[in-house]
Amino acid sequence: MTEIKEKTKPVSPKAKVEEDLYGGEKPLPKKIADYIILVAGIALLVISLVMDGMGSESVVRGPMLIAGILVTIAGIYLFPSPKYHRAMIYVIFLFPLLFAFIITVIIPLVLGIGYSFTDWDGIRVRNFVGFDNYARMMKRPEFIWSIIVTALFVIFNVILVNLFGFLLALLCTTKIKAIGFFRASYFLPNLIGGIVLGYVWKFIFNQVLTKMLNTVTLLNASNTALMAIVIVYIWQYAGYIMLIYITGLTGVPQDCIEAAAIDGANSWQTLTKIKVPMIAPTVTICTFLTLTSSFKQFDVNLALTNGTGSVANFMGSYLTNGTEMLALNIYNTAISENNYALSQAKAVLFFILLAVISIIQVRTSNKKEVSL
Amino acid sequence: MNRTPKKSILAVETIIAIVIAIYVLFPFYMVVVNSSKTTTGIINDPVGIVGGSFKQFAQNISDVINNTHFLFWRAFASSLIITVVSVLLLNLFGAMAAWVISRNQSKKWAAVIYFAYIASMIIPFQVVMLPLIATYRDVGKFVGLQLIQSIPGMIFAYLGFGGSMTVFILTGFIKGVPYDLEESASIDGCSPEGTFFRIIFPLLTPVISTVTILNGMWIWNDYLLPSMMLGLAGKDKTIPVAVQSFVGSYVTQWNLVMTAALLAIIPMIIVFLFCQKQIVQGMIDGAVKG
Numbered sequence: 254m255t256e257i258k259e260k261t262k263p264v265s266p267k268a269k270v271e272e273d274l275y276g277g278e279k280p281l282p283k284k285i286a287d288y289i290i291l292v293a294g295i296a297l298l299v300i301s302l303v304m305d306g307m308g309s310e311s312v313v314r315g316p317m318l319i320a321g322i323l324v325t326i327a328g329i330y331l332f333p334s335p336k337y338h339r340a341m342i343y344v345i346f347l348f349p350l351l352f353a354f355i356i357t358v359i360i361p362l363v364l365g366i367g368y369s370f371t372d373w374d375g376i377r378v379r380n381f382v383g384f385d386n387y388a389r390m391m392k393r394p395e396f397i398w399s400i401i402v403t404a405l406f407v408i409f410n411v412i413l414v415n416l417f418g419f420l421l422a423l424l425c426t427t428k429i430k431a432i433g434f435f436r437a438s439y440f441l442p443n444l445i446g447g448i449v450l451g452y453v454w455k456f457i458f459n460q461v462l463t464k465m466l467n468t469v470t471l472l473n474a475s476n477t478a479l480m481a482i483v484i485v486y487i488w489q490y491a492g493y494i495m496l497i498y499i500t501g502l503t504g505v506p507q508d509c510i511e512a513a514a515i516d517g518a519n520s521w522q523t524l525t526k527i528k529v530p531m532i533a534p535t536v537t538i539c540t541f542l543t544l545t546s547s548f549k550q551f552d553v554n555l556a557l558t559n560g561t562g563s564v565a566n567f568m569g570s571y572l573t574n575g576t577e578m579l580a581l582n583i584y585n586t587a588i589s590e591n592n593y594a595l596s597q598a599k600a601v602l603f604f605i606l607l608a609v610i611s612i613i614q615v616r617t618s619n620k621k622e623v624s625l
Numbered sequence: 626m627n628r629t630p631k632k633s634i635l636a637v638e639t640i641i642a643i644v645i646a647i648y649v650l651f652p653f654y655m656v657v658v659n660s661s662k663t664t665t666g667i668i669n670d671p672v673g674i675v676g677g678s679f680k681q682f683a684q685n686i687s688d689v690i691n692n693t694h695f696l697f698w699r700a701f702a703s704s705l706i707i708t709v710v711s712v713l714l715l716n717l718f719g720a721m722a723a724w725v726i727s728r729n730q731s732k733k734w735a736a737v738i739y740f741a742y743i744a745s746m747i748i749p750f751q752v753v754m755l756p757l758i759a760t761y762r763d764v765g766k767f768v769g770l771q772l773i774q775s776i777p778g779m780i781f782a783y784l785g786f787g788g789s790m791t792v793f794i795l796t797g798f799i800k801g802v803p804y805d806l807e808e809s810a811s812i813d814g815c816s817p818e819g820t821f822f823r824i825i826f827p828l829l830t831p832v833i834s835t836v837t838i839l840n841g842m843w844i845w846n847d848y849l850l851p852s853m854m855l856g857l858a859g860k861d862k863t864i865p866v867a868v869q870s871f872v873g874s875y876v877t878q879w880n881l882v883m884t885a886a887l888l889a890i891i892p893m894i895i896v897f898l899f900c901q902k903q904i905v906q907g908m909i910d911g912a913v914k915g
Binding site: 301305312313314315318319330338339342343346347349350351353354355356357358359360361362364365366368375376421424425427428429430434435436437438439440441442443444445446447448449450452453454456457460461464465488492493496497500538539542549551552555556580583584587593596597600601603604607608611 | 650738747757
């Protein structure tokens with residue numbers, strides 16, 4: 254800053270710097286070279302795109318396109334214009350991630366919502382059918398069953414995972430020895446992917462527990478199989494929720510607890526009257542974490558039961574997808590039934606439900622922050 | 626917490642903690658024990674250590690590693706390449722994008738891009754899954770690059786899906802980095818890109834490690850995206866896809882299934898043993914900030 258003050262010219266600092274940096278001294282040949290790079294890059298891009306557009310099958314067009322993009326970016330970077338240099342850097346910096354994001358998320362999202370109103374079969378669209386897919390899916394008992402099962406699963410999970418996570422957190426904030434070991438082992442299941450631990454638990458339910466307890470496996474009947482999925486989910490997730498509750502509990506100011514102790518509060522009163530209200534924001538975070546993640550549950554469901562299970566009479570029909578949750582139902586509609594448009598309509602409904610949950614989450618956590 | 630606990634209470638708490646630990650670790654014990662048995666050994670006694678032998682363990686391992694559905698080393702290499710390259714690129718490109726967004730907060734275009742990233746965090750994979758495959762197939766055909774059933778295609782997809790969370794966390798952090806730092810660098814004659822790479826990027830180390838852990842764990846364990854993109858019967862598989870494809874064909878041979886599970890679990894456990902503190906902190910930060 255002091256350096257600037259010494260200069261007498263009334264030039265704003267930024268403009269001054271840019272003048273110093275890129276000002277007229279640049280040798281002309283380099284400028285021309287920069288233009289050539291940019292032009293060459295654009296030329297490569299255009300040629301490869303034209304080749305693509307004309308339906309050429311030449312193998313060089315792919316690499317050429319990438320080379321074209323890279324050379325164009327280099328050309329933009331080297332473009333000898335001090336005035337726009339910063340803007341160009343911004344463009345270059347935003348480009349890679351935004352490009353991947355548009356191709357991977359935005360375009361498929363728009364297409365997906367569009368496809369749900371057509372008879373898309375995964376390859377082409379023949380007719381526009383309006384809300385036909387939505388009407389059809391609401392009439393299918395197995396889809397309604399999936400919604401109900403998912404709702405039940407979510408409710409059980411949110412309550413039980415939070416309860417166990419909180420109890421584990423209380424246990425892990427006591428003065429027992431080797432606390433680090435216990436915390437680490439409770440968290441351990443969270444590291445492993447749902448597919449792998451789904452099969453491990455399938456083995457335990459089908460081979461180990463049946464032998465040890467001399468009963469039929471839990472995975473046989475739909476209602477006990479759902480219970481089994483809840484057990485596995487708690488086993489996997491409670492350790493993670495525990496970590497967040499530990500952070501919340503250790504953040505409760507020590508003087509509040511001391512003050513309560515001086516006023517003669519016992520440990521139960523300290524817990525319910527001091528600690529729980531103080532960690533209300535943490536409870537909100539954990540509730541919504543478990544809510545969204547169990548709503549999207551797929552891997553364990555696939556590995557443990559693959560959605561099978563019989564339901565004798567639901568809406569007047571016999572169902573074989575007793576443990577199939579929404580995410581798996583959407584997947585199976587497309588992959589097993591080969592019914593892409595219907596699957597897409599279900600997915601759009603799934604998206605809307607999740608969006609509603611998320612909006613409620615943002616609202617409630619904002620309110621909590623205000624009231625604190 | 627500052628109370629001086631009675632010995633009896635402490636003993637009860639310790640016992641409860643041990644019982645829960647046994648319950649939580651029991652499935653891991655099952656995996657280790659049963660991967661050293663024969664199929665009949667498991668049927669006779671699935672819990673004890675007796676039926677297993679080291680020779681059988683070596684036999685199972687070599688059976689699974691060389692199985693045509695599993696091909697452990699190949700799957701491991703694919704998973705490793707996809708995870709490491711995706712995480713590195715997400716860190717670099719994510720930091721670049723987050724810096725641009727946080728330094729142009731007042732501008733409309735930056736706000737729109739930021740909002741698009743935030744809003745996309747609620748999009749479930751299921752809603753884009755089918756059109757994604759169709760888009761990748763068409764784009765790949767059009768430009769002459771294989772995007773589905775290819776590892777570069779997978780990495781590109783993770784750049785798209787991981788971008789929102791990465792940009793969200795990094796933007797939140799960069800907003801807290803004082804702008805004076807950049808101004809003084811710029812006064813000293815540093816170009817904008819130089820300012821970013823020399824001043825800002827090194828400051829991001831703590832938050833980069835959070836993002837690395839969150840993205841790394843998610844990508845390593847992800848099943849649905851690679852199973853759709855690579856296919857259960859494709860030539861390249863990630864480890865979760867290989868496990869699914871293997872178990873699908875050997876579901877009655879539980880000793881081999883357990884061996885496959887063991888091989889799939891070990892890399893993560895090793896990483897956890899070395900970076901336990903960072904992983905735990907990263908998971909907490911991700912939850913609280915996300």
